[in-house]
Amino acid sequence: MALTLRSQHGCFGGKMGFYSHRSKETATEMNFSVFLPPQAEKAAVPTLTYLAGLTCTEETFMIKAGAQRLAADYGLMLVCPDTSPRDVAPAEQDGDWDFGSGAGFYVDATVAPWSQHFRMYSYVTRELPDLIAAEFPADPDRQSIFGHSMGGHGALISALKTPGRYRSVSAFAPISAPMHCPWGDKAFSGYLGDDRAAWADYDASELVKRAEERLPLLIDQGSDDQFLEAQLKPEIFEAACAEAGHPLELRRHPGYDHGYYFISTFMADHLAHHANALGLA
Numbered sequence: 001m002a003l004t005l006r007s008q009h010g011c012f013g014g015k016m017g018f019y020s021h022r023s024k025e026t027a028t029e030m031n032f033s034v035f036l037p038p039q040a041e042k043a044a045v046p047t048l049t050y051l052a053g054l055t056c057t058e059e060t061f062m063i064k065a066g067a068q069r070l071a072a073d074y075g076l077m078l079v080c081p082d083t084s085p086r087d088v089a090p091a092e093q094d095g096d097w098d099f100g101s102g103a104g105f106y107v108d109a110t111v112a113p114w115s116q117h118f119r120m121y122s123y124v125t126r127e128l129p130d131l132i133a134a135e136f137p138a139d140p141d142r143q144s145i146f147g148h149s150m151g152g153h154g155a156l157i158s159a160l161k162t163p164g165r166y167r168s169v170s171a172f173a174p175i176s177a178p179m180h181c182p183w184g185d186k187a188f189s190g191y192l193g194d195d196r197a198a199w200a201d202y203d204a205s206e207l208v209k210r211a212e213e214r215l216p217l218l219i220d221q222g223s224d225d226q227f228l229e230a231q232l233k234p235e236i237f238e239a240a241c242a243e244a245g246h247p248l249e250l251r252r253h254p255g256y257d258h259g260y261y262f263i264s265t266f267m268a269d270h271l272a273h274h275a276n277a278l279g280l281a
């Protein structure tokens with residue numbers, strides 16, 4: 001598997017790298033970033049994948065979230081894919097910031113033209129982990145996942161749909177019930193068509209009701225988040241977890257909005273959550 005190293009930077013004793021490669025799933029070049037902690041020079045380390053939100057790239061989290069110092073302390077590899085394929089025909093880019101480029105929604109599209117390249121679910125749950133295991137000093141038996149907003153939705157569905165893959169999951173302000181909000185309605189009807197049964201396969205509030213395993217699950221939500229009421233709907237996911245008997249630590253934080261100041265404030269708690277599940281704490 002040919003990887004192109006686009007740039008590399010020393011970071012907290014480890015290495016911050018930005019890569020691209022030809023993806024079989026999306027049939028495009030895909031970008032991703034990896035933070036290698038110093039411990040990775042001597043041994044395979046656990047990986048924590050972060051899925052970013054609408055309009056983000058593989059750089060946003062690495063630049064803004066402040067996760068690398070803690071990951072270096074724990075000996076945790078951080079992996080962050082781009083949020084969609086990029087080098088696609090104009091008809092597949094879409095002019096909207098919440099659909100098309102930068103808005104892959106972590107689903108495998110079934111509706112043309114999106115179905116040709118927008119296969120982000122298979123990309124983040126299969127192709128990218130396999131690539132990381134083959135090309136980096138990663139311990140494939142110790143993986144966890146987290147994300148923000150659209151990426152929080154992506155992290156929740158990735159964990160719920162692949163029992164046995166991840167040791168823990170967490171999310172900042174996730175789109176918790178995409179079948180019941182305008183962002184999800186637009187993405188699911190565009191990528192998956194009108195069949196709401198297909199939508200339920202990518203909705204965490206539906207998937208948790210049939211979950212086979214019980215993962216440590218942490219969600220942080222700002223109470224002053226501008227998207228909270230219309231788009232995020234944590235109360236639906238909270239009720240679904242209660243109905244399913246799935247443990248959930250959902251914390252609401254007055255004074256915090258949707259942005260990376262909120263994310264960076266609670267980043268240490270999320271890394272501790274995952275480090276604990278991955279046997280690093």
Ligand SMILES: N[C@@H](CCC(=O)N[C@@H](CSC=O)C(=O)NCC(=O)O)C(=O)O
Nearest residue numbers: 053054055056097148149150151259260
């Ligand atoms: N362009 C939009 C705002 C887009 C936005 O807020 N994106 C969020 C994720 S929202 C859900 O997935 C984000 O993480 N942005 C990156 C950042 O650096 O903050 C608008 O104009 O409202």
